[in-house]
Amino acid sequence: AQTVTQSQPEMSVQEAETVTLSCTYDTSESNYYLFWYKQPPSRQMILVIRQEAYKQQNATENRFSVNFQKAAKSFSLKISDSQLGDTAMYFCAFTNSGGSNYKLTFGKGTLLTVNP
Amino acid sequence: DTEVTQTPKHLVMGMTNKKSLKCEQHMGHRAMYWYKQKAKKPPELMFVYSYEKLSINESVPSRFSPECPNSSLLNLHLHALQPEDSALYLCASSQRTSGDFSSYNEQFFGPGTRLTVL
Numbered sequence: 001a002q003t004v005t006q007s008q009p010e011m012s013v014q015e016a017e018t019v020t021l022s023c024t025y026d027t028s029e030s031n032y033y034l035f036w037y038k039q040p041p042s043r044q045m046i047l048v049i050r051q052e053a054y055k056q057q058n059a060t061e062n063r064f065s066v067n068f069q070k071a072a073k074s075f076s077l078k079i080s081d082s083q084l085g086d087t088a089m090y091f092c093a094f095t096n097s098g099g100s101n102y103k104l105t106f107g108k109g110t111l112l113t114v115n116p
Numbered sequence: 117d118t119e120v121t122q123t124p125k126h127l128v129m130g131m132t133n134k135k136s137l138k139c140e141q142h143m144g145h146r147a148m149y150w151y152k153q154k155a156k157k158p159p160e161l162m163f164v165y166s167y168e169k170l171s172i173n174e175s176v177p178s179r180f181s182p183e184c185p186n187s188s189l190l191n192l193h194l195h196a197l198q199p200e201d202s203a204l205y206l207c208a209s210s211q212r213t214s215g216d217f218s219s220y221n222e223q224f225f226g227p228g229t230r231l232t233v234l
Binding site: 033035037043044045046047050089091095102103104106107108109111 | 147149156157158159161164166171172206210221222223224225226227228
């Protein structure tokens with residue numbers, strides 16, 4: 001079974017600074033997809049960034065980038081130039097690329113607070 | 117239209133009530149999902165519908181009854197709930213179902229229904 005571990009229950013950062021959220025996972029699959037989802041307080045869960053395991057290049061979406069280390073099974077999220085609107089719960093998630101790719105396995109989440 | 121909508125936004129019900137939650141998407145997605153989420157916890161998968169047929173039931177109590185009338189709609193019927201069922205209920209959809217090896221199968225989430233059982 002796949003597992004996703006987020007070791008930082010809470011983090012805080014000053015506005016305009018950079019913060020990195022950690023995620024490790026365990027799987028025996030060779031190809032799979034990884035995601036970071038953001039859920040602001042009382043608001044909708046949205047996809048921040050995604051990575052396909054066979055792609056070596058790290059995904060980037062504006063201020064958000066990942067450091068994907070397949071051998072180490074690590075998938076950290078870097079947020080540059082943090083903004084107050086980045087305050088949210090961040091979930092790392094995993095899904096297979098094969099027959100059961102409907103099922104997302106989530107980490108427990110990291111609550112990020114951006115301070116003014 | 118890349119939106120998943122859910123109604124109602126909030127629902128308060130007694131343990132003897134019967135109510136329904138509704139979810140709708142118009143993205144042409146063929147898989148739809150119900151999740152239960154407690155505060156500051158990740159979503160827990162309840163049901164998966166694939167091409168309007170129930171494909172996954174994660175051992176959810178029978179007081180929760182899903183229904184998929186068509187490819188755009190997903191309902192969750194509630195009956196005789198317990199206070200511990202109070203939670204945020206999230207609906208999601210994705211373009212493809214299991215067996216597709218070529219896509220991220222990203223799930224799009226609705227805003228959720230905040231359910232309180234008294």
